[in-house]
Amino acid sequence: MKNQMDEFKFHIKIYGSLLKMTMRGILQYRADFWMSLVSVVLLNGANIVQLSVITWRFHALGGWSVGDLLVLYGMFMISWSIFSIFFHKLAKIEEEIWSGTFDMYLLRPVSPFLQLVGGDINYTGLCDTLMGFGLVITGLSLAGAEWGLWHILWFCLFILSGGVIVVCIRFLISCVSFWTTKAGALGSIFTQIYLLTQKYPITIFGRAFRVLVTGIVPVAFLNFYPASWLMGKPDAPAWLCMLSPVVALVLAGIASLVWRQGLRRYDSSGG
Amino acid sequence: MRTFAAFLKTEQRCMGLYRADFFLKLIYGMIAMYGVRSLWTVLYAQDPAMVGRPLASMTTYAMLAVALDIVFYPSALSTAPQNYISGQVRTGRIDTDLLRPMDLQGQLFARNVGTAVFSILWLVVPAWFMGVLFLGMMLPPGFLWGAGFVVSVALSFLILFSLNFLLGMVCFATTNIKQLTMAYSGIITILSGKLIPNWLYPDWMQAVIRVLPFRCIFETPLNIYTGAVTEREIWSGLLLQAVWGVVLFLAGHLLWGRMHRHLTVQGG
Numbered sequence: 001m002k003n004q005m006d007e008f009k010f011h012i013k014i015y016g017s018l019l020k021m022t023m024r025g026i027l028q029y030r031a032d033f034w035m036s037l038v039s040v041v042l043l044n045g046a047n048i049v050q051l052s053v054i055t056w057r058f059h060a061l062g063g064w065s066v067g068d069l070l071v072l073y074g075m076f077m078i079s080w081s082i083f084s085i086f087f088h089k090l091a092k093i094e095e096e097i098w099s100g101t102f103d104m105y106l107l108r109p110v111s112p113f114l115q116l117v118g119g120d121i122n123y124t125g126l127c128d129t130l131m132g133f134g135l136v137i138t139g140l141s142l143a144g145a146e147w148g149l150w151h152i153l154w155f156c157l158f159i160l161s162g163g164v165i166v167v168c169i170r171f172l173i174s175c176v177s178f179w180t181t182k183a184g185a186l187g188s189i190f191t192q193i194y195l196l197t198q199k200y201p202i203t204i205f206g207r208a209f210r211v212l213v214t215g216i217v218p219v220a221f222l223n224f225y226p227a228s229w230l231m232g233k234p235d236a237p238a239w240l241c242m243l244s245p246v247v248a249l250v251l252a253g254i255a256s257l258v259w260r261q262g263l264r265r266y267d268s269s270g271g
Numbered sequence: 272m273r274t275f276a277a278f279l280k281t282e283q284r285c286m287g288l289y290r291a292d293f294f295l296k297l298i299y300g301m302i303a304m305y306g307v308r309s310l311w312t313v314l315y316a317q318d319p320a321m322v323g324r325p326l327a328s329m330t331t332y333a334m335l336a337v338a339l340d341i342v343f344y345p346s347a348l349s350t351a352p353q354n355y356i357s358g359q360v361r362t363g364r365i366d367t368d369l370l371r372p373m374d375l376q377g378q379l380f381a382r383n384v385g386t387a388v389f390s391i392l393w394l395v396v397p398a399w400f401m402g403v404l405f406l407g408m409m410l411p412p413g414f415l416w417g418a419g420f421v422v423s424v425a426l427s428f429l430i431l432f433s434l435n436f437l438l439g440m441v442c443f444a445t446t447n448i449k450q451l452t453m454a455y456s457g458i459i460t461i462l463s464g465k466l467i468p469n470w471l472y473p474d475w476m477q478a479v480i481r482v483l484p485f486r487c488i489f490e491t492p493l494n495i496y497t498g499a500v501t502e503r504e505i506w507s508g509l510l511l512q513a514v515w516g517v518v519l520f521l522a523g524h525l526l527w528g529r530m531h532r533h534l535t536v537q538g539g
Contacts, residue, residue: 049467053467058318060317191299
C-alpha cells in the first residue's frame with residue numbers, strides 16, 4: 001500500500017515538472033492566446049447566431065428557450081475544454097503510433113499515459129472555457145433562472161464529470177488504434193455526433209439517436225442531462241440527470257482497462 | 272485548354288487514392304443531414320407558418336445544404352486556393368507554381384475544378400441519393416428545376432472559387448491567416464443561407480444579404496431545387512450568379528496581376 005502511495009506521489013511530481021516545462025515553452029507565444037480567443041468566438045459565432053434566430057422566430061426549440069440553449073451550449077464548451085487543455089494529446093495516439101514516436105514513451109521509466117498528457121498543455125483551450133462561462137452566464141440571465149448553492153455545486157460536479165466523460169471517450173477511441181488503423185475514422189464520426197448534441201436538446205431527435213448518445217457514446221451527459229436538470233426542464237427524470245458522475249466513473253474504469261490491454265498488445269509500427 | 276485538362280486529370284487521380292476517406296465523409300454527411308432534418312421537423316410542428324413552405328421542401332432545403340457543404344465549405348477541399356496558397360507559401364514552394372507557363376489563377380482553378388467535380392460525384396451525389404432513399408428528400412418539381420439546379424451549382428462553385436482566391440491573395444500579404452479564414456467561413460455560413468434560411472432574418476439583415484454575393488452560393492441553387500422559385504426566377508437567379516461569378520473572378524485576376532509584380536520570394 002505504502003509502495004503504491006509513493007508511486008502515486010512520484011507520478012504527480014513528474015506530471016508537475018512536465019507541465020512546467022511546457023508552460024515555459026508556451027509563455028513565449030502570448031499573442032497566440034488573443035488570436036485563439038478570436039478564433040473560438042468566430043468558430044462558435046455561427047451556431048450562436050443560428051440558435052438566436054431560431055428561438056427569436058419560433059420562441060423556443062422543443063421547449064428550450066434561447067437562455068436554456070445557451071446554457072446547454074456553454075456547458076458543453078466548458079467540459080470539452082478540460083479535454084482540450086490538458087488531455088488533447090490523447091487524440092494523437094494514432095499519429096504517434098504511425099510515426100513510431102509512441103515507442104519513445106515505452107522506453108522511459110515513467111507511465112506512458114503521464115508522458116502523453118504531460119507532454120503538452122494547450123492553454124489556448126482556455127478560450128473555450130471563457131466563452132463557455134460567458135454563454136452559461138448569459139443564458140442564465142436570459143432565462144431568468146436563479147441558482148442556489150446546491151445548483152452551483154451540482155454545476156461544478158457536472159462540469160467535472162463531463163470533462164472526464166469526454167476525455168474517456170476520446171481516449172477509448174484512440175486506444176482502438178492499438179488494434180486497427182481506423183481510430184481516426186471513429187473519432188471523426190464521434191465529432192459529427194457531438195456537433196449535434198452540443199447545440200440541440202436531444203429530445204428533437206429520434207429514439208435511436210437518444211439511446212446512442214445516452215447509453216453508447218454518452219455525450220448527452222456532458223450538457224443535455226445536466227442542463228435539463230439545472231434549468232428545470234421536464235425532458236428527463238432527475239435521477240437520470242444526476243447519473244452523470246457515475247457515468248464518468250464507469251467510463252474511466254473501462255478506459256483504464258482498455259488502455260492496459262492495448263499496451264500489452266502493442267507492437268511497434270517499426271518506424 | 273489542354274494544359275487545363277491535364278491539371279484536371281492529375282487532381283482527379285490524386286483524389287482517387289483516398290476512397291476510404293470518401294466513405295467516411297459520406298457517413299458524416301448522413302449524420303449531419305439527419306440532424307437538420309430533425310431540427311426542421313420539430314420547428315415545423317411548432318409553427319408551420321413561420322417556416323413558410325411545406326415541411327418536405329424545408330427539410331430538403333436543409334439536407335441538400337448539408338450535402339453540398341461537404342464540398343462547398345470554404346476550406347473543405349485541399350485544393351481550395353486559400354488552402355493551397357498558404358501551404359505553398361509556408362513551405363516556400365510557391366515559386367514552382369509561378370514558374371509554370373500558366374497564370375496562377377488558371378492553375379488553381381483547374382486544380383480546384385478537378386477536386387470539386389470528383390468530390391461532387393463521389394460525395395454530394397451519393398449523399399443526395401441516400402437522402403432521397405432514406406431521409407425523405409424530395410426530387411426537383413420538374414426538369415427545368417433539376418437542370419437549373421445543376422447549372423446553379425456550377426455557378427456557385429465559380430463564385431466560391433473566386434472569393435476563396437481573393438482570400439488566397441491575402442495569404443501573400445500576411446503569414447497568419449487562420450483567424451481570417453475562420454471569419455470568412457463564418458460569414459459564408461451565416462449569410463449564404465445554408466445554416467439559417469435567409470427569410471428568417473430580420474428585414475434589415477435580409478436587405479443587406481440581398482446585395483451581397485454570399486447568398487448566391489447556397490440559397491439560389493437550393494431554392495431552385497426545392498421549387499421555391501418560378502420559372503422566370505430561375506433565369507434571373509442564374510443570371511445574378513453568373514454576374515457575381517464573372518465580377519469576382521475578374522477582381523481576383525486584376526488583384527493577382529498587381530501582386531505578382533511586387534512579389535518577392537523568400538530564398539527558401
